[in-house]
Amino acid sequence: MRFVITMAWAMLVIALLPGCGTNKQVVDDRLRSTDPRWAGVDSLMSIGQYATALEGTERILQEATTPEDWRTRFKAYLLRGQLKQMTGADAYAVLAELERTTDSLQAAGNEVPLVPLLHSVLAEGWWNTYQQDRWRILERTNLEDNAADPATWSQRAFMARVLLHAQASLEPRDSLQRIPTGDLGELLRFDPNLPSTQQRTGVALRPTVFDVVGHRAAALFANSETRLAEPAWRFRLDDPRQFALFEEFVYKPLRHRDSTAWEFQALRLQQQLELAHMSDDRPDALVDAILSRLAHVHAHSVLPDKDSLYLAALEKLRTRVPEDSCWSEVSTVIAQWHHEQSVKYDRLAGDTWKNEKRTARDLCKEAIAKFPGAFGAQQAAALKFALEQPAVNVQCETATPPDQAFKVAVRYTNTSRIWLRVVKDPEELGRERRWDHDHGLWLTQQKPVREWSVDLPDDGDLNEHLAELPIDALPLGRYSILISNAAEFTAKRDVIAHAPVQVTRLSLVERRVRNELDLLVLDRWTGVPQPGVKVILFADNQRAQELVRMGESITDAEGRPSLKLFGANGRYSIRLEQGEDQWATSYGYAWWGGEQGVIDSLRTFLFTDRAIYRPGQEVFFKGIVSVKRGKTTEVKAGVCDACQLL
Numbered sequence: 001m002r003f004v005i006t007m008a009w010a011m012l013v014i015a016l017l018p019g020c021g022t023n024k025q026v027v028d029d030r031l032r033s034t035d036p037r038w039a040g041v042d043s044l045m046s047i048g049q050y051a052t053a054l055e056g057t058e059r060i061l062q063e064a065t066t067p068e069d070w071r072t073r074f075k076a077y078l079l080r081g082q083l084k085q086m087t088g089a090d091a092y093a094v095l096a097e098l099e100r101t102t103d104s105l106q107a108a109g110n111e112v113p114l115v116p117l118l119h120s121v122l123a124e125g126w127w128n129t130y131q132q133d134r135w136r137i138l139e140r141t142n143l144e145d146n147a148a149d150p151a152t153w154s155q156r157a158f159m160a161r162v163l164l165h166a167q168a169s170l171e172p173r174d175s176l177q178r179i180p181t182g183d184l185g186e187l188l189r190f191d192p193n194l195p196s197t198q199q200r201t202g203v204a205l206r207p208t209v210f211d212v213v214g215h216r217a218a219a220l221f222a223n224s225e226t227r228l229a230e231p232a233w234r235f236r237l238d239d240p241r242q243f244a245l246f247e248e249f250v251y252k253p254l255r256h257r258d259s260t261a262w263e264f265q266a267l268r269l270q271q272q273l274e275l276a277h278m279s280d281d282r283p284d285a286l287v288d289a290i291l292s293r294l295a296h297v298h299a300h301s302v303l304p305d306k307d308s309l310y311l312a313a314l315e316k317l318r319t320r321v322p323e324d325s326c327w328s329e330v331s332t333v334i335a336q337w338h339h340e341q342s343v344k345y346d347r348l349a350g351d352t353w354k355n356e357k358r359t360a361r362d363l364c365k366e367a368i369a370k371f372p373g374a375f376g377a378q379q380a381a382a383l384k385f386a387l388e389q390p391a392v393n394v395q396c397e398t399a400t401p402p403d404q405a406f407k408v409a410v411r412y413t414n415t416s417r418i419w420l421r422v423v424k425d426p427e428e429l430g431r432e433r434r435w436d437h438d439h440g441l442w443l444t445q446q447k448p449v450r451e452w453s454v455d456l457p458d459d460g461d462l463n464e465h466l467a468e469l470p471i472d473a474l475p476l477g478r479y480s481i482l483i484s485n486a487a488e489f490t491a492k493r494d495v496i497a498h499a500p501v502q503v504t505r506l507s508l509v510e511r512r513v514r515n516e517l518d519l520l521v522l523d524r525w526t527g528v529p530q531p532g533v534k535v536i537l538f539a540d541n542q543r544a545q546e547l548v549r550m551g552e553s554i555t556d557a558e559g560r561p562s563l564k565l566f567g568a569n570g571r572y573s574i575r576l577e578q579g580e581d582q583w584a585t586s587y588g589y590a591w592w593g594g595e596q597g598v599i600d601s602l603r604t605f606l607f608t609d610r611a612i613y614r615p616g617q618e619v620f621f622k623g624i625v626s627v628k629r630g631k632t633t634e635v636k637a638g639v640c641d642a643c644q645l646l
Helices: 036-046 050-063 067-086 091-109 114-132 155-168 173-178 181-187 196-205 209-222 262-275 284-300 306-320 326-344 356-370 375-387 439-444
Strands: 003-009 012-015 188-190 391-395 406-413 417-424 450-455 465-471 477-484 496-503 506-513 516-523 534-541 546-554 570-578 581-584 588-590 601-608 621-629 632-635
Touching (some): 036 050, 067 091, 067 114, 114 209, 155 262, 196 284, 209 262, 209 284, 262 284, 284 326, 326 375, 356 375, 439 477, 439 496, 506 581, 516 570, 546 570
Antiparallel strands (some): 003 012, 477 496, 534 570, 570 581, 570 588, 601 621
């Protein structure tokens, strides 16, 4: 969103405006205020005196007694919860205390918007707590939940509590719709990097407090995690009218056999959010709500033609707001849709999806030109920049024969010319430099053995293309092929890719037998065994933590080392040398433990007197312990049979 409401809670921050993919969101770590009463608390928190800061927060809370001080109380309630948890309180206890506070405030007079905002905080507070303990909660047996002990709650119980507060945050709807978002005052936190025009646009998208809490609740309702405990006949997005616009959607009756179904609640709430802005002078808030709903329906609809329905709805919406800056946002969403479709393009399967990226860029250009400076135009500029980014990649065979030309595969995007270099890239013992993050930079600093440029075909479709380029024969040695979209090969500015290639005739077949290496040296291209090749084994020195020479041998007429080479625990590498032809294997890891003896395998089988028990019933059971030795299994004797069932 263009702005957020921040609330320090449970040592993390909960934003009142849930983020979405196309919106920017900034969250502060604490609620800062110009109110001088908070200066002392902020100072104590900055030096870690949380207990004393908690005392100061309690004093401020006691002083904030007037209705106009509801913002101060809101901050104090949340900051109190954070400080209590920072001083050792349990998160469940802190949430329970805030629930009691909210209930008492509601019983005393339903303070608006303080109580709805607190309910919204509680909804996300329970949601975040569930997310943190999710793995433990999902493992619990779904027995009767103890309402007073969240540590016993099942997934269904957590979701029910979240739903309870999310729904409560929306009432009284009429009152919340009459309160401008600007009344939240310092609870609003803007991105300091955004100009004031965009901050005003953010407020325009959430003009009332109902919009703030409503979009927040809708994000919770629509989350698929909340539907784990729903029945098989749960609500499904399977009606084409769910892609409808304006009156056709907001006045459509929504019914389902389970009115508490989360996705049903989400769609009904989205209907209310759109209905609230049908008569607005400016369509910004309405269009933002429609885009949010269409994105959700498209993502979760089970209709086979949902893509065409989604695109048709966006195109229709675009035609209805041609004179408002939100037109650029709709155009950018359509452009993003075309960009996503471009992944379906396969150059070997035809041109069906070939021009999707080009269409997306054209839409971005329109959005930028028609409403320059608008938020939608900035979104379009970011997407256009991503679409037009150049990219290069190079692949080649691991090894190639000397004095023979070979080919490399070059994949490129948004570039019609590339520059190539061949540089020497010798193997460095004990270090796999090809995977070093700084190795690419080192390669660009080496004197090229050869360098040239190649013009590539590029029809401007913004897709990735593939070309095979010839490389002239190289003498024996290890090299790297570098490619770039610029002649200078400037790191961190130009797009650069590299791939190693070894020019050699040697290859190695390796087999391990116990701690002995069984090696065979062959001609890589003919398969003929190679005599007279020096085979050197390097392995980890456990004390020095480096590779050291462990032994060497010369291959005989069959290409086998004349002396046996024995491995050591840890990393190792084998180097072959025959004159100027040198080649080394990648680093491997081995644990030379020899043959393992036969180990007994114990298994215990427990049998109960019935399949299902109710809480409090006594359990009778018996067990049998077996042992597997080799291929035989027998009952294990002498096992202690004393057992206490907890």
